[in-house]
Amino acid sequence: MMKNNIQMHAVATGVEPRAGVKNIIAVASGKGGVGKSTVSVNLALALQALGAQVGILDADIYGPSLPTLLNILEAPDSPDGKTLHPVMRLGLQAMSIGFLLQEKDTAMIWRGPMASTALQQLFNDCQWKDLDVLIIDLPPGTGDIQLTLAQKFPLTAAVIVTTPQDLALIDAQKAFRMFEKVSVPVLGVIENMSVHICSSCGHAEHIFGEGAAQKMHDAYGLPLLGKLPLALNIRQDCDQGEPTVAHSPGDVASLAFKTVAQNVLNALEKLPVYKTRKIPKIVVEK
Numbered sequence: 001m002m003k004n005n006i007q008m009h010a011v012a013t014g015v016e017p018r019a020g021v022k023n024i025i026a027v028a029s030g031k032g033g034v035g036k037s038t039v040s041v042n043l044a045l046a047l048q049a050l051g052a053q054v055g056i057l058d059a060d061i062y063g064p065s066l067p068t069l070l071n072i073l074e075a076p077d078s079p080d081g082k083t084l085h086p087v088m089r090l091g092l093q094a095m096s097i098g099f100l101l102q103e104k105d106t107a108m109i110w111r112g113p114m115a116s117t118a119l120q121q122l123f124n125d126c127q128w129k130d131l132d133v134l135i136i137d138l139p140p141g142t143g144d145i146q147l148t149l150a151q152k153f154p155l156t157a158a159v160i161v162t163t164p165q166d167l168a169l170i171d172a173q174k175a176f177r178m179f180e181k182v183s184v185p186v187l188g189v190i191e192n193m194s195v196h197i198c199s200s201c202g203h204a205e206h207i208f209g210e211g212a213a214q215k216m217h218d219a220y221g222l223p224l225l226g227k228l229p230l231a232l233n234i235r236q237d238c239d240q241g242e243p244t245v246a247h248s249p250g251d252v253a254s255l256a257f258k259t260v261a262q263n264v265l266n267a268l269e270k271l272p273v274y275k276t277r278k279i280p281k282i283v284v285e286k
Ligand SMILES: Nc1ncnc2c1ncn2[C@@H]1O[C@H](COP(=O)(O)OP(=O)(O)OP(=O)(O)O)[C@@H](O)[C@H]1O
Pocket: 029, 031, 032, 033, 034, 035, 036, 037, 038, 039, 060, 063, 065, 138, 139, 140, 192, 193, 228, 229, 230, 231, 232, 234, 235, 236, 238, 239
C-alpha cells in the first residue's frame, strides 16, 4: 500500500471547503447508462486500495444506485436527529438518499429545485470523517442537479465517463463544457465498455466503437485516464453489492480500475494546493 500523502486542493472561489473532506471529485457523463455509478464505486474502492480514505455520495436523487451497488439496506445513524453518519461499507463512507427511503422502489416525485435542496442537505448534514477523496456519482444530464453541484459544492475536480460511441461522446462534451463554464477542472476521460473479450473464445470486440477518448483529447486536450472492459463480472459484482475491485482485487477489470485511480491521483497532484487565507496580524502600538 502506498504512503498516504494526498493533499487538499483548491476549490472554486465563492465556495468553502467542507470540513472532513480534502478533495471532492464528481463523476459525470452527460449521457445516461454509460457506467457512472459502476465506475464511481469501483474507482472509490481502487483509490482506497492505493491508500486513500474514501467516501462516496450518490447524487442521483431520482434513481439512487448506491443501495444496490453496496448492498446497503439499513438507514444511516443520526444520534442528534439532525446530522447523519455515513454508512460504512467495504471501508468506504457512503451516503445516498436511497438509504433514507423505507422501500427501495419508492419514487422520488420532486421538482428540480427540491431535488437540488435535498442533495445539498445530504452532503452538508453528513458527518464525513478524514476523507482524502469524496467521489460524487452524478445523475445523467446537465440539468438542475448537475448545475447546483458544479456551482454550490466545493468540487476539486471532475472526471468524465463515456463509452466509445459517438452518441455518448456528444453528451460527454456537453458535460465537459458545463464544468468549464463554472471553472471546475476536468482531470480527464474514462472510457467505459471499451472492449468486450468473449469469455469462451477470447475474441476482442469493440461493441460501442473505438476512439472516443482520443476524440476528446483531440478536441479539448483532455487526457485519457483509462479504458475499462465491458465484462460480465463487472455487472454481476455490482448487482450483488460487492463491486469487482473488492470482490476480485486481482482481476483484469480491477487492475484497470486501479490504473484509472492512479492516473486520477497523478492528475489531482498537478492542481493547485489549497491555502488557508492569511489573517493580517494586528499590532497595537503603545
Ligand atoms: N464495464 C462494464 N462492464 C459490464 N457492465 C457494465 C460496465 N459498466 C456498466 N455496466 C452495466 O451497465 C449498466 C449501466 O451502468 P451504470 O448504472 O453504472 O450507469 P450510469 O451511467 O450510472 O447510469 P445512469 O445514467 O442511469 O445513472 C448497469 O447494468 C451496469 O452493471
